Amino acid sequence: MNTQEYISSGIVESYVLGLTSDEERREFEQICAQYPEVLAARTAFELSLEKQAMENAIAPPSATRSNILDLISNSDKIIPLQQAPVKKINWFKYAAAACLLLLAGSIYWNLTLSNKNKELQGNYDNTVAELSELKKEAQVLQQNPNVKMAAMSGQEASPKSFATVYWDTTSQDVYLLVNNLPKPASDKQYQLWAFLDGQPIDMGLIEITEKPLQLYRLKKAQAAQAFAITLEKKGRPDVSKPEGTLYVMGKL
């Protein structure tokens, strides 16, 4: 095996950052055990990642420390049961009490698990349905090679927001993928804008749904250099000019 090639393939970083599939992970662990130079590369990346994280540490609120120490200290009290001085005479009593406790715990556990299972199944079904819907919509884009993309990053009002515009330059259709936008208050809604020579052009209002990734088809754009999303008041008489807060923006 050419270990240098393997090391420089990006597998080391993927593994350490938790981005590998289960299969890749197992393979990498085997190779690490076999080739010291791969292991050395892993450790080196881990150390520089650790150093990077340490240099960019953010101090948590001071009360958090005692909260956490209390939490683990309390959870610990349950563990050393067998260390408590239990006298022989009481053995049966304690055992019976423990059995009862275990029984009650087990019934409760089973009920919780069964509910949890139902809930998970429901979530899973919804996700599968959403994904297949998204797949269908994405196919529209896949069939056309003339699709341009603008990744819109979060601006001051919401730095973690993120959305992507796909603009089909032949049909001029505009698609919006909302990766992450906070749910707006009930009297507000998002609006997409195209920019041509610095001038905003209304691309349509966006109805945010609960779905994590949602593709919208909006107005056609004849030309654009950039796209942006603002949060606007609902029911404005004139929607041709942006008035609200800028959320995300990105160039084509």
Next chain:
Amino acid sequence: MKPKTTYSEQELVYLLQQRNEKAFAYLYDNYSGALYGIVNAIVTDKEVANDVLQNVFVNIWRKIESYDATKGRLFTWMLNIARNASIDEVRSKGYKDSQKNQPIADSGEIPGAVTGPVIDDVGLKKVLTKLKGELRVLVDMSYFQGFTHEEISQALNIPLGTVKTRIRSALTQLRTMIQ
């Protein structure tokens, strides 16, 4: 007896597995800031980020038995716990609901001229901004937003194999940046 002030990683893991609370306090004092940094890169809401950090440390305490040193350093293990807990939180319904009623600053206006996106992130996210546009999006979606390669391939209309190679190439670039 004078309390010990530094531990080697091996000692620390051993003591934590023995449920030593002093070792846990040491762990908190040394690593909470770094882990809080990664939580904050994923969870926007400060209050929620604080709750996530608490869960992360409780999980570290509970799961320390399952930590396997042959698979990576202690910090790597904790970093992954922190990342996973943060992504789970952001994807939970409760978090989405809590973001609904946030007051919105009315300061941002559409500027006349279009400039590049404004990024004021710190830490790894700041390193990320040095990546070329598309590679940045890929790393952001996979590492910070937790989308699978398949989901990214679907959403961005890029073949799965390409998503994987580009993420790998972006990550090797990231490595040289943080070295």
